[in-house]
Amino acid sequence: MPTKVIAGHEVQINDEGFMTNPQEWDKDIAVEIAHEEGIADLTLAHWKVIDFCRQDGISTGKAPTLRRITTAAGVSTKDMFALFPKGPAKKVAKISGLGKPEGCV
Amino acid sequence: MKKLLILGAGTAGTMVANRLANLLDENEWHITIVDQNETHYYQPGFLFIPFGIYSKNDVVKPKRDFLPSGVEFIMSPIELIEPEHNRVKLSKDGRYVPYDFLVIATGTQTHPEQTTGLQEHEWYKTIFDFYTVEGALALARHLRTWRGGRLVLNVVENPIKCPVAPLEFIMLADSFFHEQQMRDRVELIYATPLPGAFTKPIASKHLGDILERKSIKVEPEFMVEHVDPDAKKIVSYDEREIEYDLLISVPLNMGNEVIARSGMGNELNYVEVDKHTFVSPKYPNVFALGDAAALPTSKAGSVAHFAVDCFAENFTRYVDGLEMLPTFDGHANCFIESGFGKGLLIDFNYDTEPLPGMYPLPGIGPFQLLQESEANHWGKMMFRWMYWNILLKGQELPLPARMTMAGKWKN
Ligand SMILES: Cc1cc2nc3c(=O)[nH]c(=O)nc-3n(C[C@H](O)[C@H](O)[C@H](O)COP(=O)(O)OP(=O)(O)OC[C@H]3O[C@@H](n4cnc5c(N)ncnc54)[C@H](O)[C@@H]3O)c2cc1C
Numbered sequence: 001m002p003t004k005v006i007a008g009h010e011v012q013i014n015d016e017g018f019m020t021n022p023q024e025w026d027k028d029i030a031v032e033i034a035h036e037e038g039i040a041d042l043t044l045a046h047w048k049v050i051d052f053c054r055q056d057g058i059s060t061g062k063a064p065t066l067r068r069i070t071t072a073a074g075v076s077t078k079d080m081f082a083l084f085p086k087g088p089a090k091k092v093a094k095i096s097g098l099g100k101p102e103g104c105v
Numbered sequence: 106m107k108k109l110l111i112l113g114a115g116t117a118g119t120m121v122a123n124r125l126a127n128l129l130d131e132n133e134w135h136i137t138i139v140d141q142n143e144t145h146y147y148q149p150g151f152l153f154i155p156f157g158i159y160s161k162n163d164v165v166k167p168k169r170d171f172l173p174s175g176v177e178f179i180m181s182p183i184e185l186i187e188p189e190h191n192r193v194k195l196s197k198d199g200r201y202v203p204y205d206f207l208v209i210a211t212g213t214q215t216h217p218e219q220t221t222g223l224q225e226h227e228w229y230k231t232i233f234d235f236y237t238v239e240g241a242l243a244l245a246r247h248l249r250t251w252r253g254g255r256l257v258l259n260v261v262e263n264p265i266k267c268p269v270a271p272l273e274f275i276m277l278a279d280s281f282f283h284e285q286q287m288r289d290r291v292e293l294i295y296a297t298p299l300p301g302a303f304t305k306p307i308a309s310k311h312l313g314d315i316l317e318r319k320s321i322k323v324e325p326e327f328m329v330e331h332v333d334p335d336a337k338k339i340v341s342y343d344e345r346e347i348e349y350d351l352l353i354s355v356p357l358n359m360g361n362e363v364i365a366r367s368g369m370g371n372e373l374n375y376v377e378v379d380k381h382t383f384v385s386p387k388y389p390n391v392f393a394l395g396d397a398a399a400l401p402t403s404k405a406g407s408v409a410h411f412a413v414d415c416f417a418e419n420f421t422r423y424v425d426g427l428e429m430l431p432t433f434d435g436h437a438n439c440f441i442e443s444g445f446g447k448g449l450l451i452d453f454n455y456d457t458e459p460l461p462g463m464y465p466l467p468g469i470g471p472f473q474l475l476q477e478s479e480a481n482h483w484g485k486m487m488f489r490w491m492y493w494n495i496l497l498k499g500q501e502l503p504l505p506a507r508m509t510m511a512g513k514w515k516n
Contacts, residue, residue: 066328067262071372078330081342087300087326102401 007032011097018093018100022058025097033095039084042095046083049075053096063093063101106135107424110193110204112183112363114140116148116497117395117409118210119171123499124417126173129424136175137202139195141182143168146238147492148266149406152273152442154241155233155248156281163489164238171497183211186367188388206390206424209376211363213266213396213404217356220261222332224356232334232352235274236266244353248281253290254350259339260297261329264373265358266396266404268304269451271295272312273442274353279319280444293320296327296339296347305458308451311475315443358404360397375399380455381431383416384423392416402435402455410496411436414506436508438464440485448481450474454508460515465504467512474513 001012001020007028012020019025030050034042042050052073056064066089070077077088084091089101109125111118122138129136150164172178181197192203215236217224223232233247234240258275265271275295282288295302295316301309302316302323316323330342338348360374369376376393378385380400385391394412396404415433423429435455442448450472451459461475471480495502 065372068372077328077342081328085343 014099016100019097020099022054022097025054029097030095033097037084037091037094039091039095043083045075045079049073049080049083049092050096053092053098057093057096057098063089063096063098065089065101107133107205108203109134109136109206109208110202111136111138111208111210112186112193113210113212113361113395113397114138114142114168114172114178115145115210115212115395116406117212117397117413118208119145119168119497120410120413120499121208121210121394121417122176123171123173123497124413125420126175127499128417128421131175135177137177137179137204138172139179139181139183139193139202140168141180141196143180145171145497147489148236149270149492150489151235151238151241152270152277154238155235155244155274156277157245157249161238161242166493171493183361183363184366186363186369188367188369188385188391191390204390206420207388207392209364209369209391209393209397210395211361211397213358213360213375215356216359217354219357219359220329220332220354222334223261223354225334227334231337231350232332232354234354234356236270236355236358247351251351253282253287255292255294255348256351256353257294257296257339257347257349258353258355259327259329259347260299260355261357263298263304264404265355267439268403268405269439269441271297271355272302272316275316275321276319276444277442279321283445292322294322294324294347294349296324296329298326298328300325303459305453307461308453308459308475311461312441312449315449315477319444364397371399373399379431380435381433382419382429383412383433384429392420400435403437403439405437405439406492406496407438408436410502411438411506413499414501432507434507436506438504440481440488442482442485443477446482447477447479448485449477450481450484452508452513457508457510457513460513462513464512 003010004013011024014020080088093101144165145168147164150159153159181195184196185194192201194201229243233244260271282291302312303309328342329339332339338346340346364370364374377399378393383392395409419429438452440448440450452464453459463470464472464474472484
């Protein structure tokens with residue numbers, strides 16, 4: 001399993017750059033991955049979604065799909081695209097240190 | 106008598122009724138199956154209707170012809186599942202049916218009303234679906250006189266049942282317009298929420314190359330926000346617009362409302378069950394099979410078939426007090442029609458993405474994985490006969506239920 005140093009921590013990642021151990025995550029890591037993904041500032045609105053995904057991801061063992069986030073966290077799809085442009089569920093999963101969402105099989 | 110109740114007599118429900126009627130002792134078990142519909146639809150056949158390859162008669166048969174004589178069939182909408190009370194309420198006469206074991210097989214249905222502009226005044230005029238028999242027939246009529254222009258195929262959101270059907274549709278359209286000698290007057294665009302032609306990387310690359318060769322344009326990561334039926338364009342959440350002359354939509358797929366009403370589903374009304382045994386984590390006497398289950402594999406008839414293979418044996422262990430074995434591996438095996446009398450085949454499971462190779466016999470085939478061939482096309486056409494005559498009746502195919510790596514190339 002490849003590793004990568006993010007915000008000073010060595011973390012395990014898969015070949016698509018998703019962290020594989022959600023326990024290795026912290027908020028500094030989130031900020032740095034967000035930068036890499038083209039999001040300069042994580043606002044309160046971003047954190048609300050990230051917090052939901054962390055909670056949900058850890059309790060279910062998988063990253064939530066876009067529909068799960070919009071239904072359960074009360075954020076509209078439109079806002080999700082504004083906050084995490086281009087593939088919001090994938091992007092927020094990456095920033096939250098979760099695997100890739102399984103939505104599409 | 107122990108009571109087994111099956112909800113939904115579609116592909117999965119019918120197969121499991123047949124299989125368990127054979128395996129369980131009829132002196133000890135009473136099996137009941139409920140469906141609101143008298144007619145069984147061969148849904149894979151809907152794909153061929155718009156292009157005049159199949160007619161309605163090819164895809165419908167009475168459900169009763171496929172249910173074993175010992176099984177009680179009740180025709181009624183299902184109103185509510187009450188797992189705390191081990192019973193199900195039917196709409197007809199407000200009747201309650203008690204059970205010892207429950208199999209949920211209510212499938213997934215399309216919801217065009219969930220996308221603004223889709224099912225309005227242009228529905229079945231310039232906007233069609235082919236996931237229902239009505240949509241497929243309306244589109245067939247429309248294509249007979251269509252003069253060409255820009256055809257846009259849009260998948261609203263994943264997951265959908267038969268995730269390869271949109272690809273097949275657009276490739277068959279290419280073939281059809283060639284035959285009509287009007288391909289030069291038709292532009293084909295496939296707008297999908299996926300990052301490419303398919304969900305898994307290797308298959309996506311192979312299929313993407315084929316689409317390119319056929320001059321079919323893919324618009325990836327397109328999540329439709331609304332349809333503007335007057336300006337004839339679809340608009341995405343990130344404000345991209347695609348104009349069309351003819352829009353073919355695969356609307357949002359959701360599990361049946363009865364699942365939501367009963368508080369048993371996730372955000373898309375699919376039932377969470379163990380991915381190897383289909384047992385509900387909450388109710389040890391409740392199972393979900395087929396499209397109704399929230400599992401990370403394709404929603405397809407072939408998957409339902411392999412699932413029933415694994416489930417039926419396991420169920421007889423379970424009712425004898427043994428542990429269920431984690432036998433189901435997410436195995437999916439799908440033919441992909443690619444037009445001009447050819448097709449592809451993909452074979453995969455939870456852990457292994459579709460790879461090139463030969464199937465079912467390593468090196469021999471006769472089917473080729475992830476490559477176009479005429480044999481694959483005939484496989485797909487034979488599938489209808491197998492569906493009605495072998496699969497639905499719960500008879501075994503000479504194919505292993507679990508996926509094998511033999512015959513596959515890992516590069
Ligand atoms: C266009 C198209 C192409 C396809 N191509 C392929 C293919 O090539 N290969 C393949 O393997 N699969 C294909 N599929 C998918 C395949 O048809 C489905 O995956 C399969 O039918 C699922 O079986 P099921 O039993 O889970 O659901 P279904 O067969 O849909 O059955 C569900 C049943 O439940 C009943 N029901 C639901 N709710 C209620 C209620 N509240 N009350 C009473 N009854 C209810 C319905 O009436 C229905 O009979 C295709 C599907 C489509 C639409």
